Amino acid sequence: MRGVINGLKSTVKATNYTPLAKNAAQFKQIQLPKARQFSVESSTACWNCQKKSELKQNMICSDCGHLQDVNSGINYFKLLSFPIQFSLEPQKLTKSFRQLQTIVHPDKYSNKTSREQTNSADWSSLINRAYKTLSTPMERGQYLLQLKGEPMPQDNSALNKEFLMAMMERNEEVEDAKDTQTLEDLNVQLIKELEDMAQKLNILFESKDLPGVKETLVAMKYLLSIQNSIKQKQQSLLGS
Ligand SMILES: [Zn+2]
Numbered sequence: 001m002r003g004v005i006n007g008l009k010s011t012v013k014a015t016n017y018t019p020l021a022k023n024a025a026q027f028k029q030i031q032l033p034k035a036r037q038f039s040v041e042s043s044t045a046c047w048n049c050q051k052k053s054e055l056k057q058n059m060i061c062s063d064c065g066h067l068q069d070v071n072s073g074i075n076y077f078k079l080l081s082f083p084i085q086f087s088l089e090p091q092k093l094t095k096s097f098r099q100l101q102t103i104v105h106p107d108k109y110s111n112k113t114s115r116e117q118t119n120s121a122d123w124s125s126l127i128n129r130a131y132k133t134l135s136t137p138m139e140r141g142q143y144l145l146q147l148k149g150e151p152m153p154q155d156n157s158a159l160n161k162e163f164l165m166a167m168m169e170r171n172e173e174v175e176d177a178k179d180t181q182t183l184e185d186l187n188v189q190l191i192k193e194l195e196d197m198a199q200k201l202n203i204l205f206e207s208k209d210l211p212g213v214k215e216t217l218v219a220m221k222y223l224l225s226i227q228n229s230i231k232q233k234q235q236s237l238l239g240s
Contacts, residue, residue, distance in 0.1 A: 070122035076130035086205040137198035
């Protein structure tokens with residue numbers, strides 16, 4: 001039995017290898033914030049007025065109004081004015097994201113110094129990255145885990161055999177699907193399960209159950225990789 005299960009495990013690894021590896025690129029290590037970024041006052045002097053003034057929205061010198069150099073290590077939650085926790089309101093996040101993007105919009109800096117033009121582009125891409133990370137439950141969970149100093153498991157040892165076998169079966173269902181409706185049905189089921197897992201993550205973070213958090217995040221990665229396979233299969237069915 002053990003030999004059979006190990007065999008199945010390696011099959012799961014083999015069949016999942018390509019989509020998981022593709023996903024892995026998106027989930028690569030996220031830069032951690034440095035301690036100083038939690039202070040309200042800027043620790044570095046403004047490049048324009050040389051004063052250590054408070055920063056508006058973490059970006060703008062409150063004294064002279066010049067846009068500061070990008071702080072790429074800033075905590076994404078702080079940047080988007082959210083408490084550092086898993087639970088958040090998606091609409092509020094989107095609103096905060098749009099407000100920040102308006103502030104740093106390149107059009108506003110077209111007549112400014114080249115340093116501010118560069119800074120506006122840098123901040124804009126950082127705000128995009130922060131928003132993308134926090135708006136996706138899986139990525140938000142992984143980011144929060146890293147903030148707690150806990151790395152994501154690099155293998156599937158956090159998952160039980162039943163789950164892995166079920167995932168293998170689902171991969172086969174995708175491979176065997178002959179029409180887009182079958183794939184759509186499978187996708188609807190995955191969306192529902194991912195939503196349930198996001199709710200579960202919230203409870204696990206609240207109760208500080210980090211092993212549970214890791215297990216759930218790895219399981220979500222599996223589901224997302226199957227979703228990726230579904231998209232690819234749908235494209236190939238539509239293309240043929
Ligand atoms: Zn200044």
